[in-house]
Amino acid sequence: xxxxxxxxxxxxxxxxxxxLCCLQIFCPCLVLGYVGGAMGEDxxxxxxxxxxxxxxxxxVYKLRDSVxxxxxxxxxxxxxxxxxVICCTFCSLNQMARVSKRTSLxxxxxxxxxxxxxxxxxx
Numbered sequence: 827x828x829x830x831x832x833x834x835x836x837x838x839x840x841x842x843x844x845x846l847c848c849l850q851i852f853c854p855c856l857v858l859g860y861v862g863g864a865m866g867e868d869x870x871x872x873x874x875x876x877x878x879x880x881x882x883x884x885x886v887y888k889l890r891d892s893v894x895x896x897x898x899x900x901x902x903x904x905x906x907x908x909x910x911v912i913c914c915t916f917c918s919l920n921q922m923a924r925v926s927k928r929t930s931l932x933x934x935x936x937x938x939x940x941x942x943x944x945x946x947x948x949x
Contacts, residue, residue: 833899835924837910837917845940846923850916857923858886864926865892886919887911893922 841847850857855876862872867889875885890907893899902910910918 832901833921833925835921837914837921839924840917840920843920843924846920850920850923854916854919857919858882858889861889861893861919861922861926865889865896867892883911883915886915890918890922893925897925 835842840850846857855873858876859869859873862875862885863869872885872889876882887908890911891904894902894907
């Protein structure tokens with residue numbers, strides 16, 4: 827990302843990382859927890875927040891805002907962020923996880939998936 831001021835991952839590129847997509851389909855609370863952890867939030871609280879209706883959307887929005895600030899992403903206002911979170915929660919959370927690859931988030935998710943055999947490799 828490094829100062830370009832835009833998202834380096836597309837909102838609808840959810841299937842670019844099949845392992846992350848698979849984990850998010852079957853256990854999205856873990857993805858929210860890991861994104862929360864990457865942004866300095868408590869992983870467990872973020873994970874549990876996924877199960878509280880409406881509050882979960884607020885948490886995803888706040889994490890999106892944190893990612894935007896940490897990665898110096900500009901050009902996406904609050905209303906646009908809320909629309910992405912409300913209308914495309916899955917894609918929004920996936921995008922944040924992919925943008926956070928430069929932290930250890932992506933490696934933690936891949937290690938968790940591989941260690942627990944959560945996705946089929948097609949072999």
